[in-house]
Every structure is written in C-alpha cells, then in structure tokens.
Amino acid sequence: MHESVATFDALQLIALTSSAENGISESEVQTLAYVACILALFERHEVSTWGYGFSVTPDGAPFSSALSDATQTVCRLGWCVSDGRQMTITSNGITELKFQTALAPNRIRSRYLEGSAALALTMPLPAIAAALSDEPGLDRALRFGRVVRLFGDIALEKLVEQLTSLNEFLRWEDRDANDDDLLVPAAMWIELMSRSQAGEGGHPHAF
Amino acid sequence: MPFDPALMADLAEELYVLHVSKAAQDPGVDALKLVIRTAKELYSHKQPDLFAGGLMIFSSIDDSVETGIDEPDRQFDSLADAAGWHELHTIRINEAGRFDAWAHGPAIADIQHLAIVYSYQPPDADLSTPSESIHYPGGSASVPNTNGYPSSFAAPTFWELEDAFDFYARRLAARSTCKFLKNVWAVDSDDRRLVLVNTPEVVFRESLTQYLRSTLRDAKSVRIREEQNASESHPVDIQVEWQMQTHLALIEVKWLGKCLNVAGTALARYAYSDARAREGMEQLIGYVDALYERLPDDDVLGYLVVFDARRWGVSDWEPAEITPINAWRYEHSEVTYDGLLDGRTDIRASPRIFLEPRVARP
Numbered sequence: 001m002h003e004s005v006a007t008f009d010a011l012q013l014i015a016l017t018s019s020a021e022n023g024i025s026e027s028e029v030q031t032l033a034y035v036a037c038i039l040a041l042f043e044r045h046e047v048s049t050w051g052y053g054f055s056v057t058p059d060g061a062p063f064s065s066a067l068s069d070a071t072q073t074v075c076r077l078g079w080c081v082s083d084g085r086q087m088t089i090t091s092n093g094i095t096e097l098k099f100q101t102a103l104a105p106n107r108i109r110s111r112y113l114e115g116s117a118a119l120a121l122t123m124p125l126p127a128i129a130a131a132l133s134d135e136p137g138l139d140r141a142l143r144f145g146r147v148v149r150l151f152g153d154i155a156l157e158k159l160v161e162q163l164t165s166l167n168e169f170l171r172w173e174d175r176d177a178n179d180d181d182l183l184v185p186a187a188m189w190i191e192l193m194s195r196s197q198a199g200e201g202g203h204p205h206a207f
Numbered sequence: 208m209p210f211d212p213a214l215m216a217d218l219a220e221e222l223y224v225l226h227v228s229k230a231a232q233d234p235g236v237d238a239l240k241l242v243i244r245t246a247k248e249l250y251s252h253k254q255p256d257l258f259a260g261g262l263m264i265f266s267s268i269d270d271s272v273e274t275g276i277d278e279p280d281r282q283f284d285s286l287a288d289a290a291g292w293h294e295l296h297t298i299r300i301n302e303a304g305r306f307d308a309w310a311h312g313p314a315i316a317d318i319q320h321l322a323i324v325y326s327y328q329p330p331d332a333d334l335s336t337p338s339e340s341i342h343y344p345g346g347s348a349s350v351p352n353t354n355g356y357p358s359s360f361a362a363p364t365f366w367e368l369e370d371a372f373d374f375y376a377r378r379l380a381a382r383s384t385c386k387f388l389k390n391v392w393a394v395d396s397d398d399r400r401l402v403l404v405n406t407p408e409v410v411f412r413e414s415l416t417q418y419l420r421s422t423l424r425d426a427k428s429v430r431i432r433e434e435q436n437a438s439e440s441h442p443v444d445i446q447v448e449w450q451m452q453t454h455l456a457l458i459e460v461k462w463l464g465k466c467l468n469v470a471g472t473a474l475a476r477y478a479y480s481d482a483r484a485r486e487g488m489e490q491l492i493g494y495v496d497a498l499y500e501r502l503p504d505d506d507v508l509g510y511l512v513v514f515d516a517r518r519w520g521v522s523d524w525e526p527a528e529i530t531p532i533n534a535w536r537y538e539h540s541e542v543t544y545d546g547l548l549d550g551r552t553d554i555r556a557s558p559r560i561f562l563e564p565r566v567a568r569p
Contacts, residue, residue: 019248020244020247020248025424025425025450026450027425027427027450028424028425057427060428061427061450085366085424085425086424118240121240121243121244121247122224122243123362124362124363124364124421124422125364125424126364126420126421126422126423126424126426127362127420127421129426130420130421130429158208161208161209162208162209162210164209165209165210165212165215166210166215169210169212169215169216169219176232178232178233178234179228179232179233180233181228181233181236181237183224183236183240184224184225184228184236187222187224187225188215188218188219188222188225191218191222192210192214192215192218195214195218
C-alpha cells in the first residue's frame with residue numbers, strides 16, 4: 001500500500017508546485033509530504049494510517065524511502081519530468097493525477113497535501129525546511145546526530161501535545177464545514193516552529 | 208510541551224491568513240491563494256519596485272455577487288502581457304480566469320467587503336522595504352517582509368550559492384535593507400551609516416546565514432559557527448551542505464571599516480582595511496585545505512564575503528562633517544589578493560559588498 005500512496009503524494013505535490021514554484025526537488029517533496037503528515041496528525045489521525053514512515057538524517061531532514069522511490073517512479077513513467085534538480089508534472093501526469101485523486105483514500109489525503117503545498121505560496125520552500133528543524137522529532141534527531149525513525153514514542157508525544165494545543169486554540173473540532181482550509185493551521189504551526197528557532201519575540205516570516 | 212496560548216494569541220493577531228479565514232472562511236482563503244499566486248507570477252515578469260505608483264490585486268470572494276465596479280480599462284489572457292502594460296495599477300482575476308486591469312482601479316474601501324485585496328506601495332525615501340497589506344471584509348493586515356525583499360511575494364530562491372550572494376549583495380546588503388543589517392550601524396545624530404556597532408561580525412554572520420537558510424534550495428544545512436564552540440571541525444563562519452550531494456561550501460565573513468568600542472562611547476582602537484580581507488582569504492584557504500584532508504571525496508568550495516563599511520577621514524564618535532567624496536571613497540575599491548588565488552579553482556572571492564552610507568553621492 002505504501003508504494004501507491006507514496007506515488008500519489010509525490011505526483012500531487014509535484015503538480016501543486018509545478019506552476020507556482022516552477023517545480024520541486026526530491027528533498028522538497030520529502031519536506032512537504034512530512035508537513036502533510038503533520039497536518040493529518042493535527043486532525044487526530046493516527047500516524048500509522050499515513051501509509052509510509054519517515055526517518056531523519058543526521059542533519060535533520062525528514063526522509064521516506066517509499067517517497068524517494070515514488071519520485072523516481074513518477075518520472076520513469078513519464079508523469080513528471082526532471083531537469084536534474086526539480087520536477088514538473090507532464091500532461092500525462094495530470095491525466096494520471098485526475099484518475100488517482102478520484103480514489104477515495106487519496107481524496108482524504110489530498111487535503112493534507114494541498115494544505116502543505118499552500119505553505120509554499122506564502123513562504124519560500126527553503127524557509128519551510130529550515131523552520132522544520134525545531135519540530136520535536138527532527139530536533140531530537142539533530143541532538144543525537146544519527147538516523148532515527150521519526151514519530152517514535154517520545155517525539156510523537158511532544159508533537160501531539162503541540163498539535164493538540166494548536167487544535168484547541170483554533171477550535172478546529174468545532175469549525176464550520178465551510179472553514180476547512182488547512183493552510184490556516186499549517187501557517188500557524190510552521191510560524192510557531194520558526195519562532196521557536198528565533199527565540200521568543202522572533203520575527204514573523206510571511207503570513 | 209504544548210504551545211504557549213499567549214504566543215498563539217499574539218501570532219493569530221499577526222497572521223493575515225487567519226484574519227482572512229475568520230472574515231470570509233474557505234471562499235476567502237481560496238481568493239487569498241489566488242491573489243498571492245497572481246502576485247508571485249506578476250512579479251516574476253516585472254519587479255515589484257517597477258510599480259512606482261503601487262499595485263493592487265484582488266479576487267472576489269463570491270463570483271456570483273456583483274462588485275459594482277467600473278469596467279476594466281484592459282483585459283489580458285496572461286500576466287506576462289499584463290506586466291507589459293506600462294499603466295498597470297490594479298488587476299482582478301475574473302471568474303473566467305482572465306485578468307481585468309485598470310490604470311486607476313477601485314478604492315480598497317469600495318471592494319474589500321466583497322473581495323480579498325493585496326496592496327503594494329513601493330518604499331518611500333526613508334524606508335527601504337515596501338508597504339504590503341492584505342485587505343478582507345472588515346479589516347486589513349500587513350504582510351511581513353522581515354528579510355527586506357522587494358516584496359514578500361517576490362522572495363528569491365536560488366540553486367547556486369553565487370547567485371544567492373549576488374542578490375544579497377545588490378538588493379539586501381548594499382543599503383542595509385535586511386532587518387538584521389539595519390542594526391549593524393552605530394546611529395549618529397544624522398544616521399549617516401559611517402561607523403559600525405561593536406562586534407558587527409555577529410550581525411553580518413546572522414544576516415547572511417538567515418538569508419541563505421531561506422533562499423538556498425536543497426541546502427541540507429546552513430550552519431553558523433558558534434563563537435564559544437569554535438573548533439577545528441567548524442572553524443569557518445558559515446558552512447553549507449546540500450541534499451544528496453557531497454558538495455560543501457565554507458564561507459568566511461570579514462568586515463572592513465571602523466566600529467565602536469565595547470562601551471559604545473568612542474571608536475574602537477582598531478580598524479580594518481583591505482589587509483583584513485587578505486588575512487581572511489589566507490584563513491579560508493587553510494580551512495579548505497584542512498577539510499580536503501579530512502573529506503577527500505567531497506567537493507569543497509571556499510567563499511570569502513567581505514562587508515566593506517570603510518569611510519575616509521572618520522576619526523571620532525560621533526563623526527564630524529564628512530564630504531560625499533570621503534563617504535563614498537571606497538565604493539569601487541576592490542580588494543586584490545596578490546596571487547593567493549592563483550591556480551585555485553576551489554576558492555571564490557564573492558563580490559565585496561560595499562555598504563552604502565546615508566550621505567548624498569558626490
């Protein structure tokens with residue numbers, strides 16, 4: 001299952017950033033997919049339901065081997081084209097994405113991917129990656145300086161505490177059906193991460 | 208640990224996305240996204256500061272509701288075409304996905320109850336950053352631009368470090384536009400930017416590091432050297448590594464000019480001339496050579512970034528009158544490296560950044 005959801009995620013993220021950002025690199029796909037997973041946790045989904053896991057390199061970047069394979073697959077199948085740095089979607093990819101988006105499990109995760117990709121409208125992609133380094137799981141990995149599996153017990157508990165407090169502050173569970181856009185919690189969360197790096201009274205980035 | 212409620216409350220007041228969501232829910236956020244996409248694309252065709260009279264972009268929250276505004280002066284199928292219209296001031300993304308354009312558009316107050324509006328005013332003489340806002344039913348919120356970019360929606364990103372340096376030198380550092388660099392100057396009664404604060408290297412490193420972190424694509428890490436933890440493994444000021452590559456950049460930062468003493472009451476007893484830049488180049492060469500020994504399979508490139516705040520004839524704090532010629536004397540005084548770089552393709556002298564004084568040009 002993880003291959004198919006990872007393929008959908010890669011295709012969707014590449015499509016969402018193809019025009020606004022002129023494409024996206026594999027590491028940027030990893031970053032945005034990670035943020036999408038965080039948004040699913042924000043809405044109280046279990047991390048195990050995301051479909052694939054993340055580990056983190058000693059330098060604090062999230063990484064999924066399933067997603068890495070998927071980005072190569074979508075290019076190999078002609079759904080995306082790469083210039084060696086960034087990938088953009090092709091017309092075949094758009095057709096394929098339309099088909100895959102109609103599938104029920106993908107419709108649900110589409111919201112999280114769209115929320116994540118929308119961040120790139122208001123914040124440069126490198127800044128999103130830089131802000132993530134204070135996320136509890138990534139931060140823990142940076143401290144220990146080794147590859148660790150993300151969403152392990154301690155880091156997950158801290159992350160869930162943070163997301164729960166944000167969920168309650170936004171009264172997300174009580175929101176109107178017409179008030180559903182995940183850019184709002186994504187923007188709050190990434191800015192809170194960014195300010196954690198800058199220290200108290202840090203500078204707002206973009207929103 | 209949960210997020211601090213007071214911090215979240217403060218942030219909620221600042222974030223325009225939240226204000227738009229509260230005022231107009233998902234249709235408002237959709238309109239906001241459309242407006243921002245349009246701004247970003249428009250700025251890719253025409254730089255923000257070329258909109259000398261300002262710019263406005265808006266999108267209706269509900270296309271079925273008439274806005275009652277005048278017919279557009281022009282209509283365009285693409286933003287590239289719209290950007291070529293010299294009189295462009297206002298753009299609306301219409302329901303057909305085309306762009307209605309006006310030379311003098313509707314007033315914000317006349318449309319913000321029905322639309323999400325982005326407004327841009329170029330920087331005035333005293334400010335180096337533009338004024339940008341998002342207007343929504345019932346209010347407005349400013350768009351922060353702490354890095355001092357030409358627009359918050361024209362934030363640059365780069366694949367190549369040298370392109371990043373070039374933009375930084377020209378657009379952010381030369382006039383101390385970046386928020387960090389605004390604090391690098393000792394402020395005299397006329398704020399002439401003649402003398403630096405004590406230990407300005409801290410500010411220069413922080414400014415450049417934050418800039419690289421938010422602009423360099425696929426950078427795995429941009430690390431600043433901690434003063435108290437300087438070690439052999441990280442002797443340089445800034446180290447950049449890239450994802451999925453064995454490429455590594457070592458950046459040494461040097462400044463030239465005069466600074467205040469620790470107490471801030473007088474000039475420091477030392478001042479730095481171009482000899483300091485040459486010292487920095489020798490240090491950098493040493494770091495690169497040492498790293499090659501440890502990591503022979505990696506591609507290591509060294510960069511020296513020189514912030515030049517030299518002024519001629521400044522000998523007191525606060526400085527006496529200075530002529531424009533003396534204030535600008537070093538604008539074109541490039542540093543020479545006396546053969547240090549001969550045969551070295553792994554060491555780059557990135558542009559010396561002349562930090563402009565606030566004194567009329569001669």
